[in-house]
Amino acid sequence: MMYRPRRNRKSEAIRSLVRENLVTPNDLIAPLFIMEGSNQRLEIESMPGYARLTRDLIVKEAKALYELGIPCVSLFPAIDERKKDSMASEAMNPDGLLQMTIRDIKNALPDMLVMTDVAMDPYSSDGHDGIVCPQTGIIKNDETLEILANMSINQAQAGSDIVGPSDMMDGRVAYIRDALDDNGHSDVAIMSYTAKYASSFYGPFRDALDSAPKAGDKKTYQMDFSNSREAIRETALDESEGADILMVKPGISYLDIIKEMSQTTTLPIAAYNVSGEYSMVKAASERGWLDGEAIMVEMLTSFKRAGCDMILTYFAKEMATLIQKQ
Ligand code: PBG
Numbered sequence: 590m591m592y593r594p595r596r597n598r599k600s601e602a603i604r605s606l607v608r609e610n611l612v613t614p615n616d617l618i619a620p621l622f623i624m625e626g627s628n629q630r631l632e633i634e635s636m637p638g639y640a641r642l643t644r645d646l647i648v649k650e651a652k653a654l655y656e657l658g659i660p661c662v663s664l665f666p667a668i669d670e671r672k673k674d675s676m677a678s679e680a681m682n683p684d685g686l687l688q689m690t691i692r693d694i695k696n697a698l699p700d701m702l703v704m705t706d707v708a709m710d711p712y713s714s715d716g717h718d719g720i721v722c723p724q725t726g727i728i729k730n731d732e733t734l735e736i737l738a739n740m741s742i743n744q745a746q747a748g749s750d751i752v753g754p755s756d757m758m759d760g761r762v763a764y765i766r767d768a769l770d771d772n773g774h775s776d777v778a779i780m781s782y783t784a785k786y787a788s789s790f791y792g793p794f795r796d797a798l799d800s801a802p803k804a805g806d807k808k809t810y811q812m813d814f815s816n817s818r819e820a821i822r823e824t825a826l827d828e829s830e831g832a833d834i835l836m837v838k839p840g841i842s843y844l845d846i847i848k849e850m851s852q853t854t855t856l857p858i859a860a861y862n863v864s865g866e867y868s869m870v871k872a873a874s875e876r877g878w879l880d881g882e883a884i885m886v887e888m889l890t891s892f893k894r895a896g897c898d899m900i901l902t903y904f905a906k907e908m909a910t911l912i913q914k915q
Contacts, residue, residue: 610893612886612900614658614912618704618859619905622797623647623690624667635793636864637871639903641667644690651694651701657909661702663753663901664690667798668711675721677712680740688747695748704780705744707737707765708756716795716802718756718810728810733758738768745774753836755782757810763830780859781832784820784846787811790839790865797864820846824854832856834899839863841888844895851896860892862902882911 597607622641624631630640642650651662666687672679679685691703708718715721719733733756741752752769754761762781769777787808795801812819820837827835835854837847838861851858870888874881885904892900902908 610890612889612893612908612912614905614909615660616893616897616899617659617905617909618661618663618899618901619654619659620663620665620901620903621647621650622665622667623686625669625686633793633797635796636868636903637875638907639797639867641797644686644693647690648693648697651698654906654909655698655701657906657913659905659909661704661751661899662694663704663706664694665706665794665798666690666711670799673712673714675714675723677709677736677740680709680712680736681743683743683746688743691744691747691749702750703748704751704753705749707740707744707752707754707761709733709736709740710756710800710802711798713800715804716800717805718807719758726805728758730758730760730810734761734764737761738765741765741777742768742772742774745769745772745777749777751778751780751834753780753782755785755838757782757785757807757812760830762827762832766831778833779831780834780836781827781830782838782861783823783827783832783835784843784850785811785836785838786814786843788814788839788842788863788865790842790863793864793868814842817846817849820850821853824850828854828856834859836861836901837897839866840892840900840902841866844891847892847895847897857898858896859899859901860895860897862888862892862900862904864903867903882907886911 597603624641626643627645629643632640668679694703710718719728722729744752834857836859837843840860840862847860870881870884873879
């Protein structure tokens with residue numbers, strides 16, 4: 590007797606029966622870039638098909654996403670250079686661009702989840718996620734925690750459902766959890782960027798927000814891409830500090846990390862399919878070198894196969910639209 594694996598591949602019908610993993614719209618979180626003004630979109634050159642949108646258009650976009658079955662958006666504000674400073678003060682403005690957008694979306698779509706990023710970089714004149722010591726250039730960990738906690742409270746007050754610390758400071762999850770709880774926001778979840786690597790895949794995102802570091806790099810706080818056991822240590826820390834969801838970022842080159850984490854934690858796992866991963870597919874597909882749509886489906890499915898429960902991806906709308914058509 591010869592076992593023939595091809596029997597289970599004979600037709601689409603049998604393939605669909607034995608299929609282990611599928612992406613559905615409710616696995617997806619759509620990142621959105623917000624800018625000041627009204628009724629305008631500003632294309633991001635290094636992210637074909639993606640744009641910064643003004644608040645009114647963000648609300649429209651959120652509605653379209655919600656109708657496609659996408660349960661959550663993740664908001665990133667592009668802050669006017671003149672409003673940036675070394676302490677990210679604009680992040681604490683209750684009527685800032687981000688805060689007003691959160692309120693608009695929650696008013697229009699009370700059931701849609703709004704996730705917000707917690708890190709100083711979009712607001713920082715230094716372009717770093719933490720406070721930069723002016724003398725040494727060192728990123729100050731413990732002083733930054735207070736700012737991150739205030740940012741989180743501020744975002745929660747505006748209506749954020751999930752805060753996502755993307756800064757990689759030590760101890761920030763516990764610090765933010767305590768701050769949220771002490772201020773009456775015990776129902777606001779923390780999706781921790783647990784294993785966030787120092788990656789060149791973030792390039793297009795930094796174009797989108799004009800948020801690249803003015804000096805140095807992020808290697809003293811984001812992880813070294815040579816390491817995987819360190820991700821398991823970060824997982825244990827974030828679990829003990831009270832994270833609700835753990836994230837791995839970037840995604841595609843880090844599927845091994847997702848797999849390992851999914852075998853050690855019982856918390857839900859998210860992957861961030863980052864800007865560079867999106868742009869690579871778009872660039873190759875514009876040249877006719879790859880079938881962009883097929884690659885999108887294959888890539889997003891690989892996250893599910895690796896053990897993800899949810900995926901932050903710039904493909905969210907395109908993927909959900911494709912699923913709806915099928
Ligand atoms: C900032 C932040 C970054 C991303 C999300 N939050 C960039 C960075 O750390 O420099 C990257 C997202 C992407 O590339 O799509 N804290």
